[in-house]
Amino acid sequence: MRVTVIDYKAGNLTSVLKTLRHLGAETVVTDGDLSLVESAERIVLPGVGHFAATQRLDATGLTGAIRAAIARGVPFLGICVGMQWLFAGSSEAPEQPGLGVFAENCTRFPEGREKVPHVGWNSLEPEPASRLFADIEPGEYVYFTHSYKAPTTADTAAITHYIEPFAAAVERNNVFGVQFHPEKSGATGLKILSNFLALGAERRSC
Amino acid sequence: MLTKRIIACLDVHAGRVVKGVQFIDLVDAGDPATQAARHAREGADEIVLLDITATHEGRQTLLDTVSRTAKELFVPFCVGGGIKSARDAEQVFTAGADKVSINSAALTDPKLITAIGASFGAQAVVVAIDARRDPKATDPVRDAQVFVHGGRKPVGRRVVEWAREAEDRGAGEILLTSMDADGTRAGFDCELTAAVSESVSIPVIASGGAGTVAHFVDVFSRGKADAALAASIFHFGISTSRSLKEQLQRSGVPVRLPC
Numbered sequence: 396m397r398v399t400v401i402d403y404k405a406g407n408l409t410s411v412l413k414t415l416r417h418l419g420a421e422t423v424v425t426d427g428d429l430s431l432v433e434s435a436e437r438i439v440l441p442g443v444g445h446f447a448a449t450q451r452l453d454a455t456g457l458t459g460a461i462r463a464a465i466a467r468g469v470p471f472l473g474i475c476v477g478m479q480w481l482f483a484g485s486s487e488a489p490e491q492p493g494l495g496v497f498a499e500n501c502t503r504f505p506e507g508r509e510k511v512p513h514v515g516w517n518s519l520e521p522e523p524a525s526r527l528f529a530d531i532e533p534g535e536y537v538y539f540t541h542s543y544k545a546p547t548t549a550d551t552a553a554i555t556h557y558i559e560p561f562a563a564a565v566e567r568n569n570v571f572g573v574q575f576h577p578e579k580s581g582a583t584g585l586k587i588l589s590n591f592l593a594l595g596a597e598r599r600s601c
Numbered sequence: 602m603l604t605k606r607i608i609a610c611l612d613v614h615a616g617r618v619v620k621g622v623q624f625i626d627l628v629d630a631g632d633p634a635t636q637a638a639r640h641a642r643e644g645a646d647e648i649v650l651l652d653i654t655a656t657h658e659g660r661q662t663l664l665d666t667v668s669r670t671a672k673e674l675f676v677p678f679c680v681g682g683g684i685k686s687a688r689d690a691e692q693v694f695t696a697g698a699d700k701v702s703i704n705s706a707a708l709t710d711p712k713l714i715t716a717i718g719a720s721f722g723a724q725a726v727v728v729a730i731d732a733r734r735d736p737k738a739t740d741p742v743r744d745a746q747v748f749v750h751g752g753r754k755p756v757g758r759r760v761v762e763w764a765r766e767a768e769d770r771g772a773g774e775i776l777l778t779s780m781d782a783d784g785t786r787a788g789f790d791c792e793l794t795a796a797v798s799e800s801v802s803i804p805v806i807a808s809g810g811a812g813t814v815a816h817f818v819d820v821f822s823r824g825k826a827d828a829a830l831a832a833s834i835f836h837f838g839i840s841t842s843r844s845l846k847e848q849l850q851r852s853g854v855p856v857r858l859p860c
Contacts, residue, residue: 406722407694414675444722506802509603514724514774514804515827516646516857517603536604536857538677540724540773557603579677579699581641581860 399435402426406443414578432460440477447488478572537580606828609640644843655683671697704729705749718771728767782810791824798825
């Protein structure tokens with residue numbers, strides 16, 4: 396299967412591409428060629444760093460193309476900042492709107508109790524009905540590195556605890572997001588990405 | 602629960618893993634890609650590859666090694682040694698590293714920390730600090746002298762103030778090596794590690810002095826370390842990261858198990 400990977404110049408795509416290929420996917424990368432989004436079978440939006448970097452998605456027209464692809468039912472996976480972008484916005488860059496599939500806002504971990512950023516392997520509590528976490532057991536570990544996080548809501552697909560409970564993953568129809576890095580999370584991460592690659596085209600979101 | 606990380610460290614020279622003490626009597630210990638994959642399979646939470654004799658001529662060899670090692674590695678992968686510029690870092694990232702470790706180049710040009718972080722994210726920049734306690738200082742621990750890697754003369758920086766500056770400039774983690782403890786197998790310098798870890802908000806990886814499982818328990822509790830580097834310990838009776846972590850878990854240290 397083919398995966399369209401979005402490049403918005405936020406960090407390094409090498410790990411994500413390598414892992415998708417390891418799992419048998421054919422990858423194409425776009426940093427502005429909208430036709431690759433319009434013809435996409437699956438979309439992955441990686442990303443590390445600052446939420447403000449997602450401004451480039453608006454500037455290149457990728458935001459609109461991705462919104463249309465999601466509306467067509469194309470399976471979409473956002474990783475790290477790519478997940479946060481699915482929300483209305485983030486206090487990291489209040490002037491920069493997210494895609495708004497999820498109405499809430501991302502916020503920074505409260506200071507003073509533990510170190511911020513949250514870096515390392517932490518455990519998941521997946522929702523039993525989640526398709527992304529099919530065959531993932533409660534307590535399996537994945538690798539995180541982030542200072543901002545999404546709140547837990549009805550769309551939360553897995554919860555992780557650090558300072559407070561937060562959304563380690565979101566899932567609604569064909570839209571998925573993971574705060575952690577599945578491409579760096581050993582066998583558990585590979586299984587989660589395989590689950591995403593195995594999804595059929597889903598019904599329309601929203 | 603966030604776990605304490607055990608990081609396997611591979612010293613490489615000219616494309617091969619080497620073992621040796623203080624750059625003397627280097628013994629060939631295998632292929633980096635094979636060794637890294639083995640460590641990941643055996644429970645290491647992360648892999649660090651250090652080019653210990655980084656030379657300009659050896660750059661392409663290193664990049665080939667990084668590329669081969671990253672190919673089948675699905676845990677975080679950090680590369681250090683000889684990274685002097687944002688361009689050097691970019692090449693290492695493109696070859697497949699998730700993080701770079703910079704030491705002397707950060708001391709020479711602290712703006713390099715910010716420059717790499719701006720392109721690849723702060724999480725991708727590990728600042729390595731080699732420090733030795735300064736018995737003449739008012740606070741011999743907090744004011745431990747910083748050295749460039751392998752160097753004999755202090756560079757004139759104090760460990761806590763340098764770690765804080767590195768954080769302010771955008772470092773994602775600190776890899777702290779105690780030169781007093783390194784090679785002794787008598788335990789990590791827990792006071793030094795705690796002094797740095799409590800002064801910054803980014804993770805601190807402790808290095809130098811490990812000889813027993815109890816030393817790791819100590820550096821995670823008393824030393825407040827977020828992660829610890831395991832190198833020579835695998836040659837002294839503890840066979841794998843997994844067995845180390847199983848023993849740590851029995852001592853109450855949160856670790857990623859099963860792995």
